[in-house]
Amino acid sequence: MINRRHFLTTVAVGTASAGVLAACGTGSSTSGQTGSAENPVTINYTWWGNDDRAERTRKAIALFEEKNPDIKVNGNFTDFAGYWQKRATEAAGGGLPDVMQWDLSYLRDYGQRNQLLDLGTVNINTDAFEKSLLPSGQIKGKTYGIPTSTNAFAVYYDPAKLASLGIAEPDGSWTYKEFNEFLTEVGTKSNGAIFGGTDYTGVWWMFNIWLRQNNIQAFTEDGKLGFTKDDLKKWWNLTADLRGTGAIVSEERVTQLAPKSPFGSNVTATEVTWDNFMAGYLADSGAKELKLAPVPSDDPDNLGLFLKPSMLMVASAKTKFKDAAARFIDFMVNDPEVGQIFKTSRGVPASKTQRDGTTFEGTDKLVVDYEKSIEKYLKDAPEPPIVGFGTLEASFKRIASDLNYGKLDINGATDAWFKEAEDLIKQNA
Structure with missing residues (x-):
């Protein structure tokens, strides 16, 4: 990213x-x-x-x-x-x-x-x-x-990389299981030369979208967490079988490639992130063309998408x-x-x-056209997050990284993040 x-x-x-x-x-x-x-x-x-x-x-x-x-x-x-x-x-x-x-x-x-x-x-x-x-x-x-x-979340992909592996381009409608299978197919067919993507469960805003897909609020009106530990465990479990495989790039490799992203470094075939990063990805990767597809959802009528400032x-x-x-x-x-x-x-x-x-x-038209294509799925933008959210977002990424590294298991990661979140909410109450 x-x-x-x-x-x-x-x-x-x-x-x-x-x-x-x-x-x-x-x-x-x-x-x-x-x-x-x-x-x-x-x-x-x-x-x-x-x-x-x-x-x-x-x-x-x-x-x-x-x-x-x-x-x-x-x-x-x-x-x-x-x-x-x-x-x-x-x-x-x-x-x-x-x-x-x-x-x-x-x-x-x-x-x-x-x-x-x-x-x-x-x-x-x-x-x-x-x-x-x-x-x-x-x-x-x-x-x-x-x-x-505005920007919206999307799955970036490199059509040339997929074509070279004999993999069909996505049609923009996939469940999490199908998306994971797609990431695995990339890693398998490339013999590990290209990873499917990064671990999307380490991205707070993708988690927020998944919560919306399941009609769960990220935060309550009184500034508390609107989801449970079980919700977060389910989320981090989505890619449990992919960690340590060719489906998603390891956190160690992500760190080595920084400040460039794995996608911009041509190490992955996809990236799940905001749609306005198109020009930067093209510049970094040297790709002739990149495309955007909607994020996965297990409910085809609710993609959990919104336009965020x-x-x-x-x-x-x-x-x-x-x-x-x-x-x-x-x-x-x-x-x-x-x-x-x-x-x-x-x-x-x-x-x-x-x-x-x-x-x-x-490139600009691609981004505008993508946002037009998802108009029917868009719901109201979330209100400003709770006080201290910037810290929580950073800790979400850090703890998910430790999970990817294998330093924490899912229970330990969930407990660690909830403790930080609850301490911060108490502190700012």
Whole structure:
């Protein structure tokens, strides 16, 4: 899986002042005011990503400044892991940047602590957004995040690899048993040269989809776990017979290949992950073509799929420039020219205005077409996860990795994760 956490080290981009992330809300205007072309206010914007996203963001910022000469945007980015360390430090010191790219996993942590601006109090147009998507940026009736784009889970596969092994391409309808048999067939027919895939049970969001397929909530409204230990054991048992075989690549090999993914390294024929990683996978693997199929489900009428905000735009509750921040957010999520700059590199544009104003070809069209193909299966996006979810997601991956390594059995892994989860929930109650 392409991992946002393995991107470049911090690099500053943007206007002439880029490179120094100034203190939040520098400038002479009072709260909520903007400046003038002669005396623009400066807002700080930060995001995570790689050099490609930085270049696209630089172009979007330049376009915004051209259309809004009374506002300057000071841009800065870092890798995913470093990004949240910086935000935690800034939040503790009361100095979050004016506008930030955000991840759903961390929205409740900061929103519930009144560190993010209620965007319902400023002028941002959400008319062009699917109503089922907007709750993912809301907490207790207040809007803290506006989705820039959407992504959905999919099974990536390399048609050339399958053809070379004499394996038919999937038709997009398979049970977990059939999917496991498919992974096994790849490993067997390649004599171990290519693995079927990675251990998909180590991915939190795939587990979340499986829960939805079984009409089980991941979290309750009062912030508790909505599933049992038996549910998690069933999930981790799904690939028990595949571990240590040619069906799924070992965790040891995954670690050796990092920061590249096994799929991007041409070690596996499939990968289960978010659909907006297409361009990165093509670049890493050198494949001429990659395709997307829906995830497996034992209920053909319920694939458990949803559109998740691939990222959101938020503002600091302490910004001195609410109007400027709101104008920048509105521009980044709605402007059609911004859609043309980013295409699907952030995911499929969430705003219909931006989506309709964007031309999708080649790789981008594949992602857009996939999301259209699963429309009938889509259900409401989940609300922001519980406080501390980012930590729980990381521990899920780590403990599943220990399971794959053979360091823990399923009972031990389940007990270990539940203990961490329950301690964290108690701590944040």
